[in-house]
Amino acid sequence: MGRRENARETALKASCAYYAHRAYYEDLLVQRQRRWAETTKRELDFLEHAFRADATRPIKDVLDIACGTGRHVFGLARRGYQCTGLDYTPERVQIAKDRAKSAGVSVRLMQGDATRLKYENEFDAVLALYILFLLPNDDDVLKCLGQIHRALRKGGVLVCNIGNPFYAGKHWFSMDAIYKGLRVIEEHAPGIHSTEIVRLRDFDPMHGVAWWQETSIIKTPDGTHTFPDRERLRLFTYWDILHYLQAAGFKEIKCYTNWKTKPPENRKAETLIFVARKD
Ligand SMILES: C[S@@+](CC[C@H](N)C(=O)[O-])C[C@H]1O[C@@H](n2cnc3c(N)ncnc32)[C@H](O)[C@@H]1O
Numbered sequence: 001m002g003r004r005e006n007a008r009e010t011a012l013k014a015s016c017a018y019y020a021h022r023a024y025y026e027d028l029l030v031q032r033q034r035r036w037a038e039t040t041k042r043e044l045d046f047l048e049h050a051f052r053a054d055a056t057r058p059i060k061d062v063l064d065i066a067c068g069t070g071r072h073v074f075g076l077a078r079r080g081y082q083c084t085g086l087d088y089t090p091e092r093v094q095i096a097k098d099r100a101k102s103a104g105v106s107v108r109l110m111q112g113d114a115t116r117l118k119y120e121n122e123f124d125a126v127l128a129l130y131i132l133f134l135l136p137n138d139d140d141v142l143k144c145l146g147q148i149h150r151a152l153r154k155g156g157v158l159v160c161n162i163g164n165p166f167y168a169g170k171h172w173f174s175m176d177a178i179y180k181g182l183r184v185i186e187e188h189a190p191g192i193h194s195t196e197i198v199r200l201r202d203f204d205p206m207h208g209v210a211w212w213q214e215t216s217i218i219k220t221p222d223g224t225h226t227f228p229d230r231e232r233l234r235l236f237t238y239w240d241i242l243h244y245l246q247a248a249g250f251k252e253i254k255c256y257t258n259w260k261t262k263p264p265e266n267r268k269a270e271t272l273i274f275v276a277r278k279d
Contacts, residue, residue, distance in 0.1 A: 004137070011136035011232045016089050018214065019068075021227040023091040025194060025218045027069040032189035036071075042259045043129070044075040046273070049261035050159055051125055054254055054275045057155030059124040065114040065148065066131035070096035073107050084123070086112035115140045119151035126151055128160035132241070133173070133234045145248035152278040158250070161273040165208070165235040171270050173233065178203055178210055193219040201230065208235035241274055250276035 030036045051059040060082055064073050067085030069092050077083045085107060087093050093111045100107050114131060126148045135141050148158050163173030170176065177183060181200040188194065195217045202211040215228045238255065245253050253276045257269035 008136040008140070011134075012088070014230045014232055015134050018227075018229040018231045019089040020091040021229060022216060023069065023089065023095055025192060025216075025220070025225070027095050028192045028220075029187050029189050029194065030069065030071055032192070033187070040071045040075055044072065044079065045261055046256070046259045047072070047076065047125075047127070047159060048079065050157060050256075050275045054252075054277055055124065055155055055157045056277065056279075057124055057153060059156070061123045062125045062127065063119065063123040063151060064127040064129070065112075065117065065144070066128065066134075067096060067109070068092050070099060070107065070109070072127055072129060073109075074099065074103070074105055077105050077107050084108040084110075086110050086114070088113055115144045115147070117144070117147035117151055119147070121151075121153050123151050124153055124156040126156070126158045128158065130161065132160055132162055133236060134232075135234070136232070141244055142247060145244055145250075149249040149278055154278055156278055158245075158276045158278075159273065160241070160276075161271055162236045162241055164269050164272050165237060167270045168268065169270065172198075173235070174270075178235075191221060209233075210235070238272055241272070245274060245276045249278070251279055252277040 062076055062081045062083050064083065064085040067073050067087050070085055073083040073085040085096060088111070090111045093109055096109050100109060114128070115135065128144070128148065132141060135144060152158065163171060165173070165175055167174045168176065172183065178200060183198045185196040185198065186194070197215045199213045200210060201213045210233050212231045212233065213228070214231050215226065218225045242253060253274060256273040256275065257266040258271065259273065
């Protein structure tokens with residue numbers, strides 16, 4: 001295996017371990033916290049707004065390429081869309097499958113890699129939410145966006161997002177976080193208290209790649225669970241994503257600067273959401 005391939009494997013393995021260890025507990029927080037319910041609703045409202053405003057075909061079939069435990073695919077399925085979700089981490093897919101069964105929601109779910117998509121003209125919309133910064137390298141980002149372009153039907157849209165690295169406020173993914181180098185995130189809901197200590201291990205300012213040591217200490221009625229993991233995150237700018245999308249074949253590209261459906265442009269945005277149409 002070459003050096004590049006090795007680095008790719010290391011990043012993927014680290015990401016998979018991080019998301020596997022937290023799958024169950026993070027899902028508890030998503031299910032039980034009002035803040036998560038509000039965030040997800042805002043994002044779902046935005047997605048429907050983008051489907052109406054930016055696609056030139058009716059949106060029915062939706063693919064989520066990193067669905068996690070399924071908060072977007074379930075939300076959209078409940079709003080009448082036909083959803084397919086895939087995620088690299090099997091533990092997350094299993095939680096989503098169990099919920100689909102117990103809640104009686106019809107969603108197609110599978111384990112898969114966002115850089116190995118095999119679809120062609122199958123979807124009206126594709127979601128790539130909170131995932132691009134996890135992809136190990138440039139080839140992967142280009143492959144992933146190219147494969148999404150191929151998976152879309154003409155007139156369909158991709159919705160993807162990044163954290164804005166130049167955002168100057170408190171944000172889990174900003175230069176501020178990088179330069180402070182340490183964050184402690186406390187979250188709780190009935191039956192769960194999670195403390196995450198996030199320490200910067202390494203930052204490559206030339207390539208915009210950060211390795212974080214993320215230790216979660218989770219208290220639930222059955223005990224205390226500690227997971228020390230590493231996560232590799234890549235910082236992207238507006239221009240990076242714009243050019244990646246263009247290279248993948250998208251021509252009509254809009255950038256929203258928040259999850260509101262009637263957005264005033266916010267140049268100091270915390271998150272940048274791209275809606276790109278296949279023409
Ligand atoms: C920050 S979470 C976001 C999950 C979901 N989109 C959401 O907003 O709740 C990132 C997800 O990406 C998944 N992931 C990481 N690398 C992946 C890859 N190469 N292909 C598919 N999923 C991947 C992780 O397992 C994790 O569930």
